[in-house]
Amino acid sequence: MAAFTSFSDFSEGSTPDFPAGLPVARIGLDAIRDNWLHLSSLAKDMPPMAVVKADAYGHGVEPVARTLVKAGCRTFAVGCVDDGVLLRKRLGESGKGVTILPLLGILSARDAAAAVANDLLPAVSSAEQAALVSRAWTGETPLPVAVKVETGMSRLGFRAHETQSFIEALRSLANLRPALLLSHLAAADDPAKDATVAGQVERFLAAYKALREFWPGMALSLANSAGLLARDTLLGSLPPHIARPGYALYGGNPFAGTTREALGRGLTPAMTVGAPVMGVHDLATGQTVSYGCTFQAKRNMRIAVVGAGYADGFSRGLSGRGAVCIRGERCPVLGRICMQMHVVDVSGVPEASSGDTAYLLGGEGPGAVSMDDLARDWGTIPYEVFCILGKNPRVYSA
Numbered sequence: 331m332a333a334f335t336s337f338s339d340f341s342e343g344s345t346p347d348f349p350a351g352l353p354v355a356r357i358g359l360d361a362i363r364d365n366w367l368h369l370s371s372l373a374k375d376m377p378p379m380a381v382v383k384a385d386a387y388g389h390g391v392e393p394v395a396r397t398l399v400k401a402g403c404r405t406f407a408v409g410c411v412d413d414g415v416l417l418r419k420r421l422g423e424s425g426k427g428v429t430i431l432p433l434l435g436i437l438s439a440r441d442a443a444a445a446v447a448n449d450l451l452p453a454v455s456s457a458e459q460a461a462l463v464s465r466a467w468t469g470e471t472p473l474p475v476a477v478k479v480e481t482g483m484s485r486l487g488f489r490a491h492e493t494q495s496f497i498e499a500l501r502s503l504a505n506l507r508p509a510l511l512l513s514h515l516a517a518a519d520d521p522a523k524d525a526t527v528a529g530q531v532e533r534f535l536a537a538y539k540a541l542r543e544f545w546p547g548m549a550l551s552l553a554n555s556a557g558l559l560a561r562d563t564l565l566g567s568l569p570p571h572i573a574r575p576g577y578a579l580y581g582g583n584p585f586a587g588t589t590r591e592a593l594g595r596g597l598t599p600a601m602t603v604g605a606p607v608m609g610v611h612d613l614a615t616g617q618t619v620s621y622g623c624t625f626q627a628k629r630n631m632r633i634a635v636v637g638a639g640y641a642d643g644f645s646r647g648l649s650g651r652g653a654v655c656i657r658g659e660r661c662p663v664l665g666r667i668c669m670q671m672h673v674v675d676v677s678g679v680p681e682a683s684s685g686d687t688a689y690l691l692g693g694e695g696p697g698a699v700s701m702d703d704l705a706r707d708w709g710t711i712p713y714e715v716f717c718i719l720g721k722n723p724r725v726y727s728a
């Protein structure tokens with residue numbers, strides 16, 4: 331797969347252009363900005379933080395963060411500490427006063443030193459992690475830290491039974507000031523699991539109350555995209571808090587296909603992925619397509635060869651499934667996906683020709699491939715589609 335493109339590939343106002351043989355992801359920064367403004371308007375109590383981990387879900391962390399800073403975003407969540415360091419450097423002057431929170435936390439003394447040196451908000455899940463940060467911090471005033479509590483993911487965060495010992499450990503580290511309590515919702519996107527969410531909220535609030543006794547000014551952050559969109563239903567009992575939308579920022583509707591689908595209207599997908607049509611040919615009855623000859627024509631057909639394969643992140647699992655969009659029409663994948671190519675059926679698109687764009691994701695007209703269509707054919711979720719297809723060269727429009 332192509333390496334991440336650097337910021338030099340970011341040019342505002344550039345037009346989509348699909349060089350032969352390469353799929354290209356086109357990112358609409360205007361969509362991301364609009365989604366941000368929409369989500370901010372839903373988060374009535376406190377401005378949300380933008381989740382830009384994993385290179386902004388494949389959309390490119392620097393252009394996305396720059397766009398959001400301009401739109402008023404002051405807090406970003408990244409993955410590891412090194413991602414935070416990179417974002418801090420890339421934002422430069424424009425990042426003044428911007429908080430960067432590495433969600434994966436402080437895993438080593440090196441992480442702690444890098445977080446402190448680059449003005450990141452360190453997240454700690456244990457007394458050991460807190461001690462690493464405390465040792466790295468030599469400033470005069472206590473350093474604000476985020477603390478993670480485990481409420482239902484069974485991943486990071488201190489466990490409920492550790493609450494008192496964790497508080498005691500934090501109190502003994504006088505040069506730290508717990509400033510933000512974090513936890514993560516496991517099933518907020520599933521309307522059948524409201525009780526699960528309620529249980530998480532209850533455990534989160536119990537931890538908050540215990541910590542608040544010692545650090546009364548602490549802020550809270552719990553909601554992901556689904557939690558924010560369904561805030562009134564799911565999180566009514568929470569005091570004002572900072573939501574952490576990721577998926578919705580990129581136009582994903584976490585409630586697609588559920589009874590709460592309408593909550594995600596008003597979000598615009600930001601990523602389109604196109605690849606060049608490299609040739610259009612007749613396929614006679616009985617002829618086969620691609621490795622293993624798994625597709626054999628039952629009638630005379632027209633086929634197009636598309637310049638995108640599994641090396642470009644167009645998964646081999648889409649062999650014989652899925653479809654691309656050419657000239658507004660849905661064109662099913664025939665046979666196996668190759669390393670850098672695949673073949674589709676263009677029998678229904680008589681004008682299809684070399685040089686057309688085949689949209690792996692997006693496109694115009696009735697044949698447009700939605701993120702949910704593609705993820706379903708792929709056997710995954712759009713989050714993964716973004717992360718993988720976003721590793722291709724990217725062009726941006728503002």
Ligand SMILES: *Cc1c(COP(=O)(O)O)cnc(C)c1O
Nearest residue numbers: 381433514554555574575576577
């Ligand atoms: C990824 C992530 C989010 C954002 O979740 P979305 O479903 O993309 O909105 C929020 N919080 C944490 C801890 C995460 O890892």
